[in-house]
Amino acid sequence: xxxxxxxxxxxxxxxxxxxxxxxxxxxxxxxxxxxxxxxxxxxxxxxxxxxxxxxxxxxxxxxxxxxxxxxxxxxxxxxxxxxxxxxx
Numbered sequence: 001x002x003x004x005x006x007x008x009x010x011x012x013x014x015x016x017x018x019x020x021x022x023x024x025x026x027x028x029x030x031x032x033x034x035x036x037x038x039x040x041x042x043x044x045x046x047x048x049x050x051x052x053x054x055x056x057x058x059x060x061x062x063x064x065x066x067x068x069x070x071x072x073x074x075x076x077x078x079x080x081x082x083x084x085x086x087x088x
Contacts, residue, residue: 014051 018024031039061070 018047 027039027043
């Protein structure tokens with residue numbers, strides 16, 4: 001079955017997380033000047049590779065350390081980058 005809860009969650013997380021980000025704007029700009037099919041195929045291949053590395057890297061890391069420090073460090077970095085952008 002394709003539309004399992006984890007599939008839908010991953011799809012929505014990726015779709016809404018990527019909507020309007022810099023890579024989408026860059027892809028839109030590239031498609032305006034180049035072959036759209038090539039841009040689609042290249043964008044899908046790049047995103048698949050990037051997501052695949054994140055999934056397998058997360059699985060590997062999840063077997064070695066507790067999720068709590070990862071969440072804490074991720075939250076801290078998020079706030080740090082937000083503050084850096086705010087004061088820039």
